[in-house]
Amino acid sequence: MKALYFAWVRERIGLAEEEIAPPASVTTVAELMDWLKGRGENYAAAFANERTIRAALDRRHAKPDAPIAAAKEVAFFPPMTGG
Amino acid sequence: MKALYFAWVRERIGLAEEEIAPPASVTTVAELMDWLKGRGENYAAAFANERTIRAALDRRHAKPDAPIAAAKEVAFFPPMTGG
């Protein structure tokens, strides 16, 4: 699946997007964050405080317990500050 | 004092403005309405339902019990429907 990162999540990871292939045991948004944390210090820094990270699956907001199975695109970002 | 009438109050009385000289015993807006009612059928029709009439003294909204003593201009009109 494609992973996108925005704002300071993008900056901390050092990537705007990448292809990821989590194992089958990773089934929810929260589990995916945990799995990403293990990929390096930059990911660990980005996801250090999971409560401040929002996620979207296929361009729709998704809660931590949302299943990622069917998603082609996942995105992680800070709380939004538009408008 | 000068009396002004607006909207259907003006139409029922048949006058937009006039000079009036109520006796000294007429001291409040409500008493002035009562006194005006006695001036003819047109006034009686205009002030038939006093609760639907609003008043202003010197271009400020005034309650029925407001004293008219110092006013140079009194106005009577229906509830406002601007905006």
Place this chain on the structure above:
Amino acid sequence: MKILRLQKEPFTAAEIAPLTEGRSDIGALVTFTGLCRDEEGRLAALEIEHYPGMAEAEIERVVDEACRRWPLEGVLVIHRYGLIRPGEPIVLVATASKHRTEAFAAAQFLMDYLKTHAPFWKREHGPNGRVGDWVGAREEDEAAVRRWGG
């Protein structure tokens, strides 16, 4: 900045430009435009009668009260009188503030007060030049203004 105007002529949204021109301390601008509806063809025009002198004074009092209640950087009120055709604007209110909550609240306050306190009276003109009834005050408007207290 305070722009208060009573006029016969129509106006456009461009009237609000002076409120924000050259300013970089305004974060929120709310406008309300009241427009003349044709009521499914029942209405050919609205006639608005006003009390010259008091209309201006009352608009100013309402605006001053809004400025006491909220930190406004600018306020505009333009109200028309005379004959107004369907689709034309009747009233324009604009409020500028640092944040949106204050600008929205002040604009609603101004409209609620103008509707019930500013001395304007509407009368409907029907098709074929028939002069219709004076528009009655709406209980919703009386209720809306009560929420602001005072």
Place this chain on the structure above:
Amino acid sequence: MKILRLQKEPFTAAEIAPLTEGRSDIGALVTFTGLCRDEEGRLAALEIEHYPGMAEAEIERVVDEACRRWPLEGVLVIHRYGLIRPGEPIVLVATASKHRTEAFAAAQFLMDYLKTHAPFWKREHGPNGRVGDWVGAREEDEAAVRRWGG
């Protein structure tokens, strides 16, 4: 009518004209313009990052929800991204309805949701080209959106 747009370029109040043009069934038009403040000179520009594709989709979802909640005759949302200078507009929301209560409520609902749900992130640029911090979400905005339920 529904006008939803994402753009880099500034816009003016004239953008709302199509909402009411040729219409005589709209009684109330509310607009909100969000503008870039210079924060007493601390800010030279705002940079707005967005999530292309999701930003459009989320704006459309929020607008559709507003149209379900209130009888709207027209809605406009224009949101900018990229570099925005103090005094320039960031977002424009407009709602057209028969009566003012609905137009005001829908415009506030749209702004509250856009602030907290549309994928935009602001970063402050200081004087001398210094790139500053990402703007934090405001608790007031989170509280504001909760009042709408759901």
